[in-house]
Amino acid sequence: MATATDPVDPAHAPVGGPSSATAQGRELRARGRRTMQRLLDAGSTVFAERGYHAARVDDVVKKAKTSHGTFYLYFSSKEDLFRALAISVATEMAALAADFPPIVGGRSGRADIRAWLGRFYDLYRRSGAVIRTWTEAEMSDSEFGRIGGGLVTEFSARIAARIRPAAPDVDPQLAAMVLVALVERTCYYHVTGSLRTDADTMLDTLATTVQLGVCGAPD
Amino acid sequence: MATATDPVDPAHAPVGGPSSATAQGRELRARGRRTMQRLLDAGSTVFAERGYHAARVDDVVKKAKTSHGTFYLYFSSKEDLFRALAISVATEMAALAADFPPIVGGRSGRADIRAWLGRFYDLYRRSGAVIRTWTEAEMSDSEFGRIGGGLVTEFSARIAARIRPAAPDVDPQLAAMVLVALVERTCYYHVTGSLRTDADTMLDTLATTVQLGVCGAPD
Amino acid sequence: MATATDPVDPAHAPVGGPSSATAQGRELRARGRRTMQRLLDAGSTVFAERGYHAARVDDVVKKAKTSHGTFYLYFSSKEDLFRALAISVATEMAALAADFPPIVGGRSGRADIRAWLGRFYDLYRRSGAVIRTWTEAEMSDSEFGRIGGGLVTEFSARIAARIRPAAPDVDPQLAAMVLVALVERTCYYHVTGSLRTDADTMLDTLATTVQLGVCGAPD
Amino acid sequence: MATATDPVDPAHAPVGGPSSATAQGRELRARGRRTMQRLLDAGSTVFAERGYHAARVDDVVKKAKTSHGTFYLYFSSKEDLFRALAISVATEMAALAADFPPIVGGRSGRADIRAWLGRFYDLYRRSGAVIRTWTEAEMSDSEFGRIGGGLVTEFSARIAARIRPAAPDVDPQLAAMVLVALVERTCYYHVTGSLRTDADTMLDTLATTVQLGVCGAPD
DNA sequence: TATGAATGAGATTTCATTCAT
DNA sequence: AATGAATGAAATCTCATTCAT
Numbered sequence: 001m002a003t004a005t006d007p008v009d010p011a012h013a014p015v016g017g018p019s020s021a022t023a024q025g026r027e028l029r030a031r032g033r034r035t036m037q038r039l040l041d042a043g044s045t046v047f048a049e050r051g052y053h054a055a056r057v058d059d060v061v062k063k064a065k066t067s068h069g070t071f072y073l074y075f076s077s078k079e080d081l082f083r084a085l086a087i088s089v090a091t092e093m094a095a096l097a098a099d100f101p102p103i104v105g106g107r108s109g110r111a112d113i114r115a116w117l118g119r120f121y122d123l124y125r126r127s128g129a130v131i132r133t134w135t136e137a138e139m140s141d142s143e144f145g146r147i148g149g150g151l152v153t154e155f156s157a158r159i160a161a162r163i164r165p166a167a168p169d170v171d172p173q174l175a176a177m178v179l180v181a182l183v184e185r186t187c188y189y190h191v192t193g194s195l196r197t198d199a200d201t202m203l204d205t206l207a208t209t210v211q212l213g214v215c216g217a218p219d
Numbered sequence: 220m221a222t223a224t225d226p227v228d229p230a231h232a233p234v235g236g237p238s239s240a241t242a243q244g245r246e247l248r249a250r251g252r253r254t255m256q257r258l259l260d261a262g263s264t265v266f267a268e269r270g271y272h273a274a275r276v277d278d279v280v281k282k283a284k285t286s287h288g289t290f291y292l293y294f295s296s297k298e299d300l301f302r303a304l305a306i307s308v309a310t311e312m313a314a315l316a317a318d319f320p321p322i323v324g325g326r327s328g329r330a331d332i333r334a335w336l337g338r339f340y341d342l343y344r345r346s347g348a349v350i351r352t353w354t355e356a357e358m359s360d361s362e363f364g365r366i367g368g369g370l371v372t373e374f375s376a377r378i379a380a381r382i383r384p385a386a387p388d389v390d391p392q393l394a395a396m397v398l399v400a401l402v403e404r405t406c407y408y409h410v411t412g413s414l415r416t417d418a419d420t421m422l423d424t425l426a427t428t429v430q431l432g433v434c435g436a437p438d
Numbered sequence: 439m440a441t442a443t444d445p446v447d448p449a450h451a452p453v454g455g456p457s458s459a460t461a462q463g464r465e466l467r468a469r470g471r472r473t474m475q476r477l478l479d480a481g482s483t484v485f486a487e488r489g490y491h492a493a494r495v496d497d498v499v500k501k502a503k504t505s506h507g508t509f510y511l512y513f514s515s516k517e518d519l520f521r522a523l524a525i526s527v528a529t530e531m532a533a534l535a536a537d538f539p540p541i542v543g544g545r546s547g548r549a550d551i552r553a554w555l556g557r558f559y560d561l562y563r564r565s566g567a568v569i570r571t572w573t574e575a576e577m578s579d580s581e582f583g584r585i586g587g588g589l590v591t592e593f594s595a596r597i598a599a600r601i602r603p604a605a606p607d608v609d610p611q612l613a614a615m616v617l618v619a620l621v622e623r624t625c626y627y628h629v630t631g632s633l634r635t636d637a638d639t640m641l642d643t644l645a646t647t648v649q650l651g652v653c654g655a656p657d
Numbered sequence: 658m659a660t661a662t663d664p665v666d667p668a669h670a671p672v673g674g675p676s677s678a679t680a681q682g683r684e685l686r687a688r689g690r691r692t693m694q695r696l697l698d699a700g701s702t703v704f705a706e707r708g709y710h711a712a713r714v715d716d717v718v719k720k721a722k723t724s725h726g727t728f729y730l731y732f733s734s735k736e737d738l739f740r741a742l743a744i745s746v747a748t749e750m751a752a753l754a755a756d757f758p759p760i761v762g763g764r765s766g767r768a769d770i771r772a773w774l775g776r777f778y779d780l781y782r783r784s785g786a787v788i789r790t791w792t793e794a795e796m797s798d799s800e801f802g803r804i805g806g807g808l809v810t811e812f813s814a815r816i817a818a819r820i821r822p823a824a825p826d827v828d829p830q831l832a833a834m835v836l837v838a839l840v841e842r843t844c845y846y847h848v849t850g851s852l853r854t855d856a857d858t859m860l861d862t863l864a865t866t867v868q869l870g871v872c873g874a875p876d
Numbered sequence: 877t878a879t880g881a882a883t884g885a886g887a888t889t890t891c892a893t894t895c896a897t
Numbered sequence: 898a899a900t901g902a903a904t905g906a907a908a909t910c911t912c913a914t915t916c917a918t
Contacts (some may be wrong), residue, residue: 028901032901067903067904070904071904208908
């Protein structure tokens with residue numbers, strides 16, 4: 001199915017930026033970069049399908065059509081692969097937050113919100129699993145979840161700087177967090193199939209709710 | 220039962236109803252019931268802290284101050300313990316959904332919503348981990364997630380039957396799901412400490428958003 | 439073959455003192471202690487036969503007739519098993535050093551040295567591999583070899599405190615180290631079969647060399 | 658050639674003679690010989706630092722600033738590299754043994770011994786690791802350790818042919834082995850830093866001990 | 877009813893060696 | 898002659914589950 005805003009299907013588009021060095025820090029040639037990218041893509045998919053803990057390195061290398069040995073040539077551990085994906089996602093989310101539109105009422109305000117939600121949804125389709133895993137900080141004893149004060153906290157803080165909530169006495173921080181809660185989870189339900197409406201309808205509804213319910217802009 | 224503003228922390232209050240039979244179906248005496256309850260409580264905490272897969276039976280028995288042997292006297296597997304917790308939660312959630320108030324505008328409508336949210340929040344504090352684990356269906360190949368069509372789906376379906384969304388052309392199913400998304404995730408952020416506002420403020424804000432943004436009732 | 443000084447064959451006598459707690463620090467019952475002892479004995483033998491790095495946990499558990507799982511119940515890693523053995527050996531060596539006899543000339547002085555060498559030889563037969571591994575600090579990146587400034591250094595320092603070397607201008611530290619070098623390596627050649635003389639002859643020769651050559655006591 | 662008291666550290670001076678043919682027997686040009694020499698030097702260092710088993714081919718090629726592929730162009734295996742180093746050392750040791758001086762008392766006898774020990778020490782500084790590894794026959798199932806009956810055995814047998822031990826009833830074989838034990842291990846302690854005396858003092862002491870203690874020549 | 881001990885299948889990780897350019 | 902990449906067998910380690918008392 002085509003995505004809500006983008007003609008090309010990004011559901012399995014490559015993730016992971018141009019950074020490319022092995023676990024030992026060696027720089028890569030073209031072939032090595034391709035293999036690394038295959039592993040990143042496979043990791044993204046497998047984490048999405050099974051969650052961080054249930055995902056086995058074996059699943060990743062099978063999906064990437066390579067070997068265990070090769071995996072550890074590029075990533076020093078399963079967690080290292082996750083970290084690579086997470087950093088890339090965090091970067092995308094920061095950029096997205098920076099583009100959150102000024103909230104205004106009326107048709108055009110609503111269209112801006114709607115467009116932004118479409119971008120969020122695309123990102124979530126590609127990287128929701130990483131976002132969720134990081135959020136839940138299921139990795140307990142690792143240093144994850146402490147990076148940057150939490151992916152979602154960071155994201156909502158950036159949005160808070162750009163919104164004016166419904167009631168004048170509501171803390172923008174709180175409003176932003178509620179907004180993120182609403183949007184993230186609804187996208188989640190949709191991506192996982194719990195919510196069977198088509199994506200556009202869902203995003204339209206979300207846009208209304210954000211405009212009216214969270215930010216209180218008159219229609 | 221503790222309320223959303225109760226000063227004592229009920230987050231790990233006992234869970235699991237009066238049902239008490241071992242893995243082999245044997246009926247229990249007082250001591251056995253206490254042991255089983257300790258295991259249920261410990262399981263609830265450990266699943267909350269680490270997630271289903273990362274939770275080890277060893278963690279549970281250590282927290283319950285008992286042994287592996289004893290664990291398997293009461294539960295046939297790790298999954299069985301989870302199921303016991305899940306069933307108890309599912310029952311509570313069904314009851315809660317049945318009490319979802321009719322949406323009306325004005326002060327009294329808002330107060331009804333606010334009270335219901337307080338109950339949800341209490342439940343979530345105690346059993347959020349189970350809800351999340353079940354929702355994410357982290358348990359891959361087991362028959363979980365198929366039970367009753369998903370905990371959240373079921374819950375929102377029951378709520379859908381009781382609401383009339385903001386815009387007349389919005390599907391009540393969709394609106395209910397959005398509502399659940401909003402409420403569940405905001406509570407989650409609060410329980411895990413990502414959202415530092417006090418509980419009452421958060422629940423007040425949620426009540427407003429539900430009344431205005433999701434259900435579109437005028438103030 | 440009977441040992442040089444002791445009627446019972448200590449070549450595979452149990453090693454590891456009465457300390458007995460699992461890797462997680464739990465205290466042990468009789469059965470557990472027996473298993474742990476089997477693992478210590480097996481470890482001692484396997485390290486002796488193959489050296490630290492070539493020794494596989496698999497060899498150890500096979501020799502101890504137990505399973506991998508059990509191994510890790512008692513020791514957190516291969517290195518941990520080695521550490522347990524090493525501590526026990528270090529203790530024995532300290533005791534032995536404390537008994538190093540005052541060097542005097544004549545028959546009785548020689549007999550004292552000879553008796554002490556017999557004890558060293560027995561210890562070396564049982565634990566030479568651990569001594570050598572620790573000495574070579576083959577374990578590079580671990581904190582081993584740094585414990586107590588080196589097993590052999592410590593040992594010879596204790597002996598230095600008790601000897602008066604041949605030439606008056608020779609540093610006792612140096613003389614003691616030379617003594618240890620001589621004794622340790624000769625025992626090594628004998629234990630490994632490079633030196634085919636019988637043990638008593640070898641120890642007699644060593645006694646003479648120590649009395650005359652290192653400590654310079656007149657015959 | 659550097660002497661035992663040379664201020665520059667020759668510990669890792671090039672090893673490996675002029676023989677130069679690849680693993681496949683191909684003859685080499687100048688560049689190839691240089692590469693092979695780099696690998697031999699690196700191998701010598703790495704085996705010294707970590708021991709045979711802990712040494713990784715990766716360590717060797719990194720130190721030699723070349724690649725895995727290149728390594729296997731020159732040596733058919735890790736063991737093959739070791740063998741190349743070992744053969745070179747064995748040759749040097751045979752030559753050294755042949756030069757062992759006739760043991761006589763007095764100053765000039767002592768000076769001869771002292772000079773010989775200086776040569777041994779130099780050799781040991783460069784190649785001690787290979788000597789030790791070969792001695793300990795860490796290479797388990799390979800045909801190593803059987804070559805020529807053991808490096809040290811061979812060496813001491815050659816020396817035995819040239820000495821007359823202290824007591825007339827002592828086997829020259831035994832005396833030679835004791836001598837080698839004494840000298841090898843003392844040099845080892847010095848090279849590894851366990852023995853902090855300066856090299857000349859140590860070698861003087863060794864000379865005395867050999868003359869008096871092992872060979873029993875009067876002063 | 878309780879528990880300490882044991883198990884083994886399966887997961888992660890390492891590394892000598894081979895391949896393709 | 899050189900090299901970056903790939904491989905897979907074998908090693909270490911984990912943990913749900915069963916056993917024996």
